[in-house]
Amino acid sequence: MINQKRIVEMWKRYGREGTLLLFFLWGMYLRFRLLASRDLWVDEVATLNVIKGPLKPFWLNVPLPAQLTAFPGQYILTWPFVQIFGDNKWAIMIPHILSTVIGYYFLYRICQRYFKRSLSYIIAFVLFSFNPELVFHSFEFREYAVLPTLSLAIFYFSEMLICQPMKLTLMQKWFVGFLFVSTVIYHAYGGMIIFLITLFFLLKEIRTRSVSEIWATSWRFYGSFCLIALPIFVWYFMGSRAMGAAMWMDTFQFIPSPFMDLGGFLKAIFCNLTGHPKLYVLFVGIIFSFLIPHQNRWVQMGFFLLLVILPIELILLMDLSRSYWFLQRQFVWITPLFLFFIGWCWDDVIGSFKNFLPSKR
Numbered sequence: 001m002i003n004q005k006r007i008v009e010m011w012k013r014y015g016r017e018g019t020l021l022l023f024f025l026w027g028m029y030l031r032f033r034l035l036a037s038r039d040l041w042v043d044e045v046a047t048l049n050v051i052k053g054p055l056k057p058f059w060l061n062v063p064l065p066a067q068l069t070a071f072p073g074q075y076i077l078t079w080p081f082v083q084i085f086g087d088n089k090w091a092i093m094i095p096h097i098l099s100t101v102i103g104y105y106f107l108y109r110i111c112q113r114y115f116k117r118s119l120s121y122i123i124a125f126v127l128f129s130f131n132p133e134l135v136f137h138s139f140e141f142r143e144y145a146v147l148p149t150l151s152l153a154i155f156y157f158s159e160m161l162i163c164q165p166m167k168l169t170l171m172q173k174w175f176v177g178f179l180f181v182s183t184v185i186y187h188a189y190g191g192m193i194i195f196l197i198t199l200f201f202l203l204k205e206i207r208t209r210s211v212s213e214i215w216a217t218s219w220r221f222y223g224s225f226c227l228i229a230l231p232i233f234v235w236y237f238m239g240s241r242a243m244g245a246a247m248w249m250d251t252f253q254f255i256p257s258p259f260m261d262l263g264g265f266l267k268a269i270f271c272n273l274t275g276h277p278k279l280y281v282l283f284v285g286i287i288f289s290f291l292i293p294h295q296n297r298w299v300q301m302g303f304f305l306l307l308v309i310l311p312i313e314l315i316l317l318m319d320l321s322r323s324y325w326f327l328q329r330q331f332v333w334i335t336p337l338f339l340f341f342i343g344w345c346w347d348d349v350i351g352s353f354k355n356f357l358p359s360k361r
Contacts, residue, residue: 030129070238071187073187114340120344120346133335144333147193158198162205165218255327269331272328273339285349296344
């Protein structure tokens with residue numbers, strides 16, 4: 001005889017995590033399957049050829065061959081693996097495989113902070129696991145494999161630094177500082193990721209604490225970080241071809257121009273961010289969340305503007321200034337934050353809907 005009470009207790013204790021584990025395994029399977037079915041494409045081969053051979057002077061602000069930016073993160077991360085394993089696509093992808101697993105971990109930890117309902121976790125994990133851009137770039141031998149995980153990690157630790165600084169020990173702050181500096185070194189987008197996420201939490205926290213109070217608890221960390229990271233960022237930025245002379249490409253060759261086809265532009269952006277076509281319907285959770293009054297509505301609007309709309313606009317402006325392609329891979333680091341955001345919106349929409357239901361007596 002089935003013990004229904006026992007089943008309910010087991011679900012409450014293990015059901016959510018068990019379901020999320022299944023979607024994690026499914027997502028990893030999709031990534032492994034895609035890598036198994038393809039060879040390294042031309043840009044990956046070019047990156048691999050750059051990394052082969054003796055250690056190059058990556059500390060100089062000069063782009064390595066076949067690279068648009070002088071930021072050496074991908075080179076530093078994968079050089080030891082290329083030296084040991086050569087052309088073995090599985091072995092040289094180990095850093096990116098580990099980065100993907102860590103990305104899932106930070107997604108889960110962020111969901112723990114913001115979600116009250118299991119369905120919201122499932123929505124975020126389903127979107128994260130099946131998003132075609134994330135599936136491809138997660139195991140791509142380029143810097144775009146690690147950027148999504150960096151954005152999730154920076155989001156997770158930035159909230160602790162600004163909103164809960166006393167929860168971090170001195171050793172933990174040293175580790176976070178190393179992560180922040182490494183993010184700046186990794187890619188030109190690293191500085192943007194840190195700046196925009198920090199700005200979001202500052203504006204979020206300023207609603208309940210004074211500027212002087214926030215400053216008193218965070219100036220040491222951010223002051224030290226800026227003293228170290230800003231010169232590094234400027235040094236590599238100065239050598240970046242991606243920020244230099246024009247490339248003379250059609251910026252809107254792959255994504256419609258917002259000046260000519262705003263509807264097509266928005267569709268391309270948000271469909272790529274949301275992912276699998278069958279999951280586009282989940283996007284309406286954002287619309288509902290903006291329309292239904294709840295305590296997080298204004299914070300969510302700020303999140304959407306600062307961490308989705310603004311970085312896409314900045315990336316587009318950089319591409320326009322350089323006459324370079326505007327491509328979805330350039331905002332792949334925004335994707336995991338956006339997918340978490342959809343789950344967060346649904347969490348509040350479901351909560352608001354429950355508040356309208358008559359309470360049980």
